[in-house]
Amino acid sequence: MSTAPDVALEARDIGLKFGTFVALEGVTVTFRRGGITGIVGPNGAGKSTLFNVLGGQLRADTGAVLLHGQDVSRSASHIRARHGLTRTFQISRELGALTVLENLLLAFPRQPGEGVLAALRGGASVRQAEDEAISRARALLERVGLWRLADSPANALSGGQKKLLELCRALMLEPRIVLLDEPAAGVNPVLVGELGDFIRTLCDEGLSFGIVEHNMDLIAALCDPIHVLAEGRLLTSGTFAEISSNARVTEAYLGGVA
Ligand SMILES: Nc1ncnc2c1ncn2[C@@H]1O[C@H](COP(=O)(O)OP(=O)(O)O)[C@@H](O)[C@H]1O
Ligand SMILES: [Mg+2]
The missing domain is CATH 3.40.50.300 (P-loop containing nucleotide triphosphate hydrolases)
Incomplete structure (x- = not known):
């Protein structure tokens, strides 16, 4: 095909x-x-x-x-x-209790080769992946004007802001x-x-x-x-x-x- x-x-x-x-x-x-x-x-x-x-x-x-x-x-x-290929999903009730930034970090794809063991050891690669996720999340939130709300719970956002957050979550996956x-x-x-x-x-x-x-x-x-x-x-x-x-x-x- x-x-x-x-x-x-x-x-x-x-x-x-x-x-x-x-x-x-x-x-x-x-x-x-x-x-x-x-x-x-x-x-x-x-x-x-x-x-x-x-x-x-x-x-x-x-x-x-x-x-x-x-x-x-x-x-x-x-x-x-x-x-x-990705799509947006409504911010569910559980995700609404997390902060705006946490919502984006949760959407970040796991790095290849980053197994459970590496995560437990908290190796340099894990920290590097975290840093990358945070900087990507910050760049996205700044672009849509939500960075100042990074530490607010997602369910405190207006309807429109939630839509922007949903889109940013999808964009975390590049x-x-x-x-x-x-x-x-x-x-x-x-x-x-x-x-x-x-x-x-x-x-x-x-x-x-x-x-x-x-x-x-x-x-x-x-x-x-x-x-x-x-x-x-x-x-x-x-x-x-x-x-x-x-x-x-x-x-x-x-x-x-x-
Ligand atoms: N999981 C489901 N089980 C049974 N019927 C469903 C289900 N999901 C959607 N439908 C039915 O399929 C039709 C199309 O739904 P949907 O795709 O949600 O429509 P739209 O998004 O265009 O409004 C509707 O009649 C809806 O009731
Ligand atoms: Mg529909």
Whole structure:
């Protein structure tokens, strides 16, 4: 199997059922290398399920996931992360009790060759890895303006700040492609703008993104192409102008909202 060179990630002909309920059927979408690809669609369309299949949190019944042209359909999520694919997760209740900095340090990948014994001995390599993790975390937190809150518990952050922290946690893994599921949900408009600017800057630095989002301003500002899902199927793909003038897309939204 192979993909075009400008494709970072591909879901190919994905099908997935929950019991007898068809959550995804024949879904083929690509995520552009060095681009920001959008996924939109009414609630229940299967967007988060698709991200779970791509990230390795769920295994599809049919089809394949190709990461940089390699079939990772059977790889666990941490293996996919090692190959550069990561996604954001909401800050869980337990992580909320930890500080902002601790949240990032926990996300830092273990160094190769750093076994349990080395950790117990507290060798120089472990300290070096810790120093590297702290400096990477600090650089990220400074970039998003959260360094002054490094020692605050994560659950003291606003909704928007939590989204920035989630993104920073994903970036600790030094990914090549990041999947964001509703990064603007519950975020005030000013922070949505800042988040959008940060995503665009990261993209300019060579990172690829896939974004599920209901905030159409953010989708219009950042994403090309945009894939539209409805009832577990791919309805259409195109630029924002193309999908927003597509009558089938409008119908799907009206049906989804009713
Ligand atoms: N673990 C699950 N078990 C059963 N049904 C699920 C599960 N996860 C999602 N679904 C169903 O699959 C459909 C798609 O869900 P989801 O991917 O979360 O939609 P979206 O993110 O587009 O709103 C919904 O009808 C949802 O209820
Ligand atoms: Mg969802």
